[in-house]
Amino acid sequence: MAIKRFGVSLDEQILRSLDSLVEKHQFPNRSQAIRYLIKEHMIEDNWQENRKVAGTVTLLYDHHKNDLSGQSNDIQHKHHHLVLSMQHVHLDHNNCLETIVLKGKAEELTELSDQLIGLKGVKHGKLVMTSLD
Ligand code: NI
Incomplete structure (x- = not known):
C-alpha cells in the first residue's frame, strides 16, 4: 500500500502528549503513534456503530x-x-x-x-x- 505524507498541526501540549505516548509504547516515531491512535479510534467507532x-x-x-x-x-x-x-x-x-x-x-x-x-x-x-x- 502506498504511503502518503501529510502535515499535522498540533499545539505544544498535545505534541508533548504524543511524544510521551511514543516513549511509553516505544514507537519508532510519531507516525507510528498516530497510526496506533487512528486504529484504536476506528475500533471504538465500529462499536459505536453498534456492531x-x-x-x-x-x-x-x-x-x-x-x-x-x-x-x-x-x-x-x-x-x-x-x-x-x-x-x-x-x-x-x-x-x-x-x-x-x-x-x-x-x-x-x-x-x-x-x-x-x-x-x-x-x-x-x-x-x-x-x-x-
Ligand atoms: Ni463470593
Missing part, C-alpha cells in the same frame, strides 16, 4: 455489602439475552470476583456493564469488548 461484539465484565466487590451478589444476579437476569456465562469466585473472606461473559450490541453491553459497575459498593469494575467483524 455485534463479545465482551467480559469483571467486578470486584465486598461480599458483605448491599447484597451485591443478589443485585448483580438480578441485573443479569433482566439481560439474560446478553449474558453467556458468569463465574463467581470467593477470593477471600470479604472479596468476590465476578467475570461475566456477554454477547450483543456494543451499546447494550456498555449499558449493562455501567449498571453492574455502578452498583454501590463495587470496588473495581471493567468492561472489555472485542469486535466480531
Whole structure:
C-alpha cells in the first residue's frame, strides 16, 4: 500500500502528549503513534456503530455489602439475552470476583456493564469488548 505524507498541526501540549505516548509504547516515531491512535479510534467507532461484539465484565466487590451478589444476579437476569456465562469466585473472606461473559450490541453491553459497575459498593469494575467483524 502506498504511503502518503501529510502535515499535522498540533499545539505544544498535545505534541508533548504524543511524544510521551511514543516513549511509553516505544514507537519508532510519531507516525507510528498516530497510526496506533487512528486504529484504536476506528475500533471504538465500529462499536459505536453498534456492531455485534463479545465482551467480559469483571467486578470486584465486598461480599458483605448491599447484597451485591443478589443485585448483580438480578441485573443479569433482566439481560439474560446478553449474558453467556458468569463465574463467581470467593477470593477471600470479604472479596468476590465476578467475570461475566456477554454477547450483543456494543451499546447494550456498555449499558449493562455501567449498571453492574455502578452498583454501590463495587470496588473495581471493567468492561472489555472485542469486535466480531
Ligand atoms: Ni463470593
